[in-house]
Amino acid sequence: MTGSAPAGGSATxxxxxRMVTGWGRCTRSVxxxxxxxSVEDVSHAVTNAGVRGVVARGAGxxxxxxxxxxxxxxxxxxxxxxxxxxxxxxxxxVGAGLRLDDLMRWLLPQxxxxxxxxxxxxxxxxxxxxxxxxxxxxxxxxxxxxxxxxLDLIDGRGEQRRLNPEQPEFWxxxxxxxxxxxxxxxxxxxxxxxxxxxxxNVERFARxxxxxxxxxxxxxxxxxxxxxxxxxxxxxxxGRGILATGDNAAIGDLDPSRMGDPLRLSQDRxxxxxxxxxxxxxxxASVGTFNAAWFAWEGRPRTxxxxxxxxxxxxxxxxxxxxxxxxxxxxxxYQFVVPDNAGSVVEEVLAALHRAGAPSFLTVLKRFGEGNPxxxxxxxxxxxxxxxxxxxxxxxxxxxxALDRMVVEAGGRFYLAKDAHASPSSFAKGYPRLDEWRRCRxxxxxxxxxxxxxxxxxxxxxxx
Amino acid sequence: xxxGMGRIQHxxxxxxxxxxxxxxxxxxxxxxxxxxxxxxxDALRTAASGLASAGLPxxxxxxxxxxxxxxxxxxxxxxxxxxxxxxxxxxxxxLGDQRLIEAEPSEGxxxxxSTYVGGLEGSxxxxxxxxxxxxxxxxxxxxxxxxxxxxxxxxxGSAKAGLDFLARGLRDALRGTGVDxxxxxxxxxxxxxxxxxPAAPLAITPSAVGAQVARILAxxxxxxxxxxxxxxxxxxxxxxxxxxxxxxxPVFRRLPL
Ligand SMILES: Cc1cc2nc3c(=O)[nH]c(=O)nc-3n(C[C@H](O)[C@H](O)[C@H](O)COP(=O)(O)OP(=O)(O)OC[C@H]3O[C@@H](n4cnc5c(N)ncnc54)[C@H](O)[C@@H]3O)c2cc1C
Ligand SMILES: NC(=O)c1ccc[n+]([C@@H]2O[C@H](COP(=O)([O-])OP(=O)(O)OC[C@H]3O[C@@H](n4cnc5c(N)ncnc54)[C@H](OP(=O)(O)O)[C@@H]3O)[C@@H](O)[C@H]2O)c1
Numbered sequence: 066m067t068g069s070a071p072a073g074g075s076a077t078x079x080x081x082x083r084m085v086t087g088w089g090r091c092t093r094s095v096x097x098x099x100x101x102x103s104v105e106d107v108s109h110a111v112t113n114a115g116v117r118g119v120v121a122r123g124a125g126x127x128x129x130x131x132x133x134x135x136x137x138x139x140x141x142x143x144x145x146x147x148x149x150x151x152x153x154x155x156x157x158x159v160g161a162g163l164r165l166d167d168l169m170r171w172l173l174p175q176x177x178x179x180x181x182x183x184x185x186x187x188x189x190x191x192x193x194x195x196x197x198x199x200x201x202x203x204x205x206x207x208x209x210x211x212x213x214x215x216l217d218l219i220d221g222r223g224e225q226r227r228l229n230p231e232q233p234e235f236w237x238x239x240x241x242x243x244x245x246x247x248x249x250x251x252x253x254x255x256x257x258x259x260x261x262x263x264x265x266n267v268e269r270f271a272r273x274x275x276x277x278x279x280x281x282x283x284x285x286x287x288x289x290x291x292x293x294x295x296x297x298x299x300x301x302x303x304g305r306g307i308l309a310t311g312d313n314a315a316i317g318d319l320d321p322s323r324m325g326d327p328l329r330l331s332q333d334r335x336x337x338x339x340x341x342x343x344x345x346x347x348x349x350a351s352v353g354t355f356n357a358a359w360f361a362w363e364g365r366p367r368t369x370x371x372x373x374x375x376x377x378x379x380x381x382x383x384x385x386x387x388x389x390x391x392x393x394x395x396x397x398x399y400q401f402v403v404p405d406n407a408g409s410v411v412e413e414v415l416a417a418l419h420r421a422g423a424p425s426f427l428t429v430l431k432r433f434g435e436g437n438p439x440x441x442x443x444x445x446x447x448x449x450x451x452x453x454x455x456x457x458x459x460x461x462x463x464x465x466x467a468l469d470r471m472v473v474e475a476g477g478r479f480y481l482a483k484d485a486h487a488s489p490s491s492f493a494k495g496y497p498r499l500d501e502w503r504r505c506r507x508x509x510x511x512x513x514x515x516x517x518x519x520x521x522x523x524x525x526x527x528x529x
Numbered sequence: 530x531x532x533g534m535g536r537i538q539h540x541x542x543x544x545x546x547x548x549x550x551x552x553x554x555x556x557x558x559x560x561x562x563x564x565x566x567x568x569x570x571d572a573l574r575t576a577a578s579g580l581a582s583a584g585l586p587x588x589x590x591x592x593x594x595x596x597x598x599x600x601x602x603x604x605x606x607x608x609x610x611x612x613x614x615x616x617x618x619x620x621x622x623x624l625g626d627q628r629l630i631e632a633e634p635s636e637g638x639x640x641x642x643s644t645y646v647g648g649l650e651g652s653x654x655x656x657x658x659x660x661x662x663x664x665x666x667x668x669x670x671x672x673x674x675x676x677x678x679x680x681x682x683x684x685x686g687s688a689k690a691g692l693d694f695l696a697r698g699l700r701d702a703l704r705g706t707g708v709d710x711x712x713x714x715x716x717x718x719x720x721x722x723x724x725x726x727p728a729a730p731l732a733i734t735p736s737a738v739g740a741q742v743a744r745i746l747a748x749x750x751x752x753x754x755x756x757x758x759x760x761x762x763x764x765x766x767x768x769x770x771x772x773x774x775x776x777x778x779p780v781f782r783r784l785p786l
Contacts, residue, residue: 084707091533095663095707117662129533135613135663135707397533462534485533488560518664521613522530522538528611 085139088388089128090395091456092485094135094518102144104225107247110140111514112223118516120243123192124164126185128398129485130518131242142191145249156214157255161191161248169375174328177255180212182378191248196482197240197442201289204434208444210239211437213253218246221510237505240442242481244520245509260327262314263377266368269307273412276306283310284432294428295356307364314371331375333383391455397485400451402433403477408448410475414468421464425452440498443480481519489524530613535750536560537615543593543651546572548720549670550620552739555583557616562586564608566593595621595647602654617655618668621647624722630684637684644688649695656699660706666746667710669696673766677774679786700758709749713742715762731763738762
């Protein structure tokens with residue numbers, strides 16, 4: 066299989082020392098990129114890490130500083146991209162540097178699918194474990210970590226360990242943002258599919274409350290549910306929203322033209338966003354236009370539409386480097402989860418951003434089911450909202466701390482894979498088992514070789 | 530580590546009691562901690578409690594004495610306790626007494642130690658700390674006095690000119706390391722340094738310098754490194770200085786500067 070370089074946010078070359086950013090392009094530091102081609106390479110890089118330590122960098126699709134390590138090393142695992150299927154078809158074993166879209170191209174023709182997919186295929190399997198990613202089916206299937214049978218980790222001594230869900234080290238690694246070690250290989254249970262399609266229904270709502278009620282209802286019936294909100298619409302602060310629900314399509318759901326080749330790969334070609342856009346171009350007017358267009362097209366009400374899974378899971382992948390349209394200052398993806406009984410925080414946050422005149426380009430709402438045992442795993446039962454907020458020209462700096470307080474006081478928390486704004490304390494309040502995670506982390510890496518800009522900013526790994 | 534909005538977590542102020550330096554820190558509002566480095570422990574303590582009562586968390590102090598070289602490096606490194614620092618401000622210096630120096634040359638070497646050597650040590654140690662972490666901003670306080678020798682303060686001016694030169698050299702040397710150098714050239718600032726002196730035209734307050742530097746840092750945090758690597762405070766001085774530097778000697782000497 067083929068892999069590709071971990072570009073993601075930008076990486077400007079200067080030998081193997083580069084300026085590295087996250088996908089949001091709003092955090093940056095200079096680090097040494099180390100290409101590894103084998104497990105031995107990884108072990109060597111870990112034991113030879115300098116004072117600034119080392120961390121794995123996947124495809125750089127986390128929005129903030131999770132896969133940055135200023136002054137230290139970043140390991141590029143894109144060469145670890147093998148994939149293997151067990152003879153009974155029940156277990157897929159892949160190299161941690163393999164990209165999800167490449168994996169899907171290999172799995173789908175075999176009638177298999179990843180059990181959980183984030184909103185883009187341009188992530189690596191290592192990054193999916195490290196962030197314990199969730200998808201539109203979280204309320205039914207949980208996050209990716211729940212489908213992993215075992216993983217291979219190079220720990221802080223450079224030694225390889227095979228971890229399984231019986232062990233606390235496994236759960237410290239699932240959602241552990243690369244700070245317990247370098248994942249080299251992952252064995253997970255795939256989902257069997259009859260076709261490469263989903264049956265999709267889309268409903269429009271004028272009011273958030275009605276949408277949330279409908280989502281609760283649909284969660285009982287559909288495997289996949291997700292909502293897009295229009296935070297810049299004219300119909301009041303939280304205006305309209307669309308609810309998309311779906312299930313994997315059975316052969317019988319397809320029209321005859323597709324029945325002959327139900328596992329056919331998507332033929333979509335990607336477009337590329339313009340490279341340089343002045344900061345602030347994505348202003349209220351353009352966000353409004355974008356949202357209007359998106360709602361008009363994606364939000365047109367329909368039932369039983371057959372959509373390719375690639376399209377269904379990764380709609381944004383059709384535009385390459387869309388993160389560049391936010392200009393030089395980049396953007397923050399603000400994602401939090403609040404418990405079910407604090408669903409009103411969703412509306413309060415939207416209203417506060419509306420008052421502050423901070424437009425959101427894409428606003429996604431989803432209900433989570435049960436969480437898993439990972440102390441740093443993000444999902445917990447309740448509502449998760451994700452907003453893309455351009456940094457330039459907005460009063461974000463002034464509003465976000467107030468929003469943070471709302472979220473934390475409601476018993477909610479922030480998602481490390483997206484984070485570029487939390488403080489050590491606002492983060493810690495949402496993760497009561499942080500210290501337990503730290504202790505387990507220290508047993509895997511007593512010399513604290515694994516560290517990232519995120520870990521420093523949020524003091525996940527204590528300094529010194 | 531700065532967050533995605535450019536908010537600053539940790540600041541190190543070298544010349545921890547400096548009026549201008551403290552005003553810059555107050556405008557930057559570091560969210561996690563501030564280290565004040567200086568030579569007078571009592572004055573540092575007072576400065577620290579002042580910033581703490583202005584709402585800044587974890588303000589600590591450490592020794593820094595111009596000329597102490599290695600000891601300064603150890604002191605600053607230790608004070609950071611393994612944490613990254615987002616902004617290092619170098620605000621060491623003394624104005625000295627030009628007439629006294631002309632009469633007593635050893636006073637000149639004292640001024641050179643405080644103003645040039647102190648500034649050099651702060652800048653070199655600061656840039657090393659920042660470069661090793663792959664990100665951060667070094668703010669160096671130069672002066673418009675560095676731009677053209679004036680009868681009233683050219684010894685001070687010579688020390689500042691040396692520091693100005695050093696900072697520009699560092700800016701180039703640090704390309705590709707993730708470290709940004711901002712050179713600040715204030716005019717007359719109402720501070721302890723200028724207490725009792727007649728104010729020059731375009732005189733400003735330390736807080737005005739602080740606010741201006743904070744604005745520039747916020748702009749540059751977004752990668753707009755082209756704008757504002759040399760900052761005049763107030764900004765109008767850029768043009769005034771351009772004119773003054775171009776004046777022929779005989780005219781310049783007749784100005785009451
Ligand atoms: C358009 C878009 C949509 C998204 N939608 C979702 C979504 O719906 N749900 C969701 O959960 N997330 C979503 N994400 C976030 C994304 O899934 C995570 O940030 C993921 O971690 C990115 O993987 P990556 O390979 O790019 O890793 P990177 O961003 O490079 O790294 C992320 C973290 O993983 C660690 N890491 C990477 N590889 C390894 C390894 N081999 N061993 C140990 N640690 C490793 C890094 O150290 C870092 O801490 C989305 C992102 C984008 C850009
Ligand atoms: N004020 C102006 O008009 C003006 C104009 C242009 C540039 N500047 C520059 O701005 C910077 C800050 O000045 P300021 O106006 O804020 O004056 P300030 O309040 O007097 O600050 C000067 C600082 O330098 C420290 N210092 C002096 N000599 C030292 C030494 N030998 N070792 C260690 N520390 C020493 C002082 O410490 P102590 O408290 O121990 O004395 C004090 O912290 C200086 O570099 C100055 O040259 C000032």
